[in-house]
Structure formats: C-alpha cells, structure tokens
Amino acid sequence: xxIGLLGVGTVGAALVGLLAERGRGVQVAKALVxxxxxARPGLAANQLSDDPQAVLAAGxxxxxxxxxxxxxxxxxxxxxxxxxxxxxGTRSRPSWTRAWCTARRR
Numbered sequence: 001x002x003i004g005l006l007g008v009g010t011v012g013a014a015l016v017g018l019l020a021e022r023g024r025g026v027q028v029a030k031a032l033v034x035x036x037x038x039a040r041p042g043l044a045a046n047q048l049s050d051d052p053q054a055v056l057a058a059g060x061x062x063x064x065x066x067x068x069x070x071x072x073x074x075x076x077x078x079x080x081x082x083x084x085x086x087x088x089g090t091r092s093r094p095s096w097t098r099a100w101c102t103a104r105r106r
Contacts, residue, residue, distance in 0.1 A: 002029035004059025007066035030058035
C-alpha cells in the first residue's frame, strides 16, 4: 500500500522510520513538506513535495501528521482548503501552511 504523508516533522519522521523497519508492503509514495529541497532521512528526493495535490494523488491512504498546537484538520477542512486555493501546487500561491490554517478558520 502506498501512503501520502502530510507532514514529516517529529511524528512523521518516526512513522517513516517505523515503516522502513516494519512496513511489510506499506511505503511512502509522497510526503508533503514545507521545503522539498531539504533532505529527510528515509525518504528520497522524489518522495518529497510541497504540492498537496501531488501527495493526495500519489497515496492510496493519506496520513495527516502536520504539527501545531491545535487540533488536526479533517478531510472536510482539507477539501475547503483545495476549494479556496485550487492551484496550491503553483509558485504563485500563498504558503500552503498559511492557506491551510486560513481555510480551517472559514
């Protein structure tokens, strides 16, 4: 099974490590990160993306592990995010994290 990983911070990186050790057929297809140019242990450069739509398209299962002090978003929140910023993968868009937080407040 291929998963799309939203966030590769402390928890996301730990999940990547666990999947490498015990994954048994589960692999990270794409991971959403703020800076796709920065290397992450256990993930190849082609597995990293700053485009949420690319991650959603690549994964059979989406795992949201983005950090923050608030509650995690829901699928409805993310759908709202994509409605507000349908071109989230383009360079002309606002920061995806700022856009995500704005979408959750609306």
